[in-house]
């Protein structure tokens with residue numbers, strides 16, 4: 001019986017042992033799998049973050065490329081750190097805008113005044129005779145050898161207190177400036193020597209000068225070249241606009257008077273600028289003319305005088 005019983009129990013013990021082994025194997029597998037799954041999850045999450053980071057850094061690098069592209073071309077005028085643009089920049093507290101603005105400043109600080117000056121000089125070497133100012137307002141009209149008024153330019157003219165003619169939009173301002181200067185300066189009297197000259201009159205002056213040199217034996221082209229050094233070619237003189245005034249003796253000695261000092265300090269309050277400053281000859285192409293003032297309006301005059309610009313620079317920095 002005992003033998004029988006033992007024989008009958010053997011399969012049961014086998015089954016128990018197999019079950020036990022299976023449980024142990026399962027536990028071992030679970031113990032091995034769980035850490036593997038955890039590690040795999042961590043790896044996946046880390047990888048996902050990396051991908052997100054890399055795509056966002058790509059995006060920001062594209063944005064900064066765009067900013068620098070804009071900055072290096074369109075935004076060059078932002079170099080004017082002491083100019084009206086600074087007020088616009090400072091008025092925004094928006095974070096994104098601040099980032100753009102600081103990027104512009106950094107880039108613009110790398111621009112030198114020399115480069116801008118060189119560019120303006122390059123601009124004014126364009127062929128003579130191209131009229132490029134048709135769309136500008138009258139008081140901002142840029143007139144020089146390379147920005148020539150059309151023959152039919154005919155501004156509205158008013159007679160000044162002193163009897164001379166001036167553009168109607170600026171005649172009162174000139175009268176007031178002359179009166180104020182004379183009231184505050186004790187060393188003489190400021191007066192308008194040369195003001196509006198019509199295009200027709202400019203043509204006559206120029207032709208008379210050409211004929212004078214031709215009568216002396218010069219060829220037509222020689223006489224025109226010589227005449228141009230004495231009388232402005234018609235359409236190239238600011239006096240044709242009615243917005244320019246030469247004061248007193250039209251000599252450099254005018255710069256030694258209190259009236260000159262007063263004008264430098266106060267002319268912008270009346271909308272006038274010293275049109276051909278001593279240090280801007282390479283841009284204007286005109287030697288220092290301390291006697292020649294030009295009306296551009298109060299706001300523009302103050303910007304130009306405060307920044308020490310000439311009118312060409314104002315046009316350049318404002319994309320006019």
Ligand SMILES: [Zn+2]
Nearest residue numbers: 244245246292
């Ligand atoms: Zn003049």
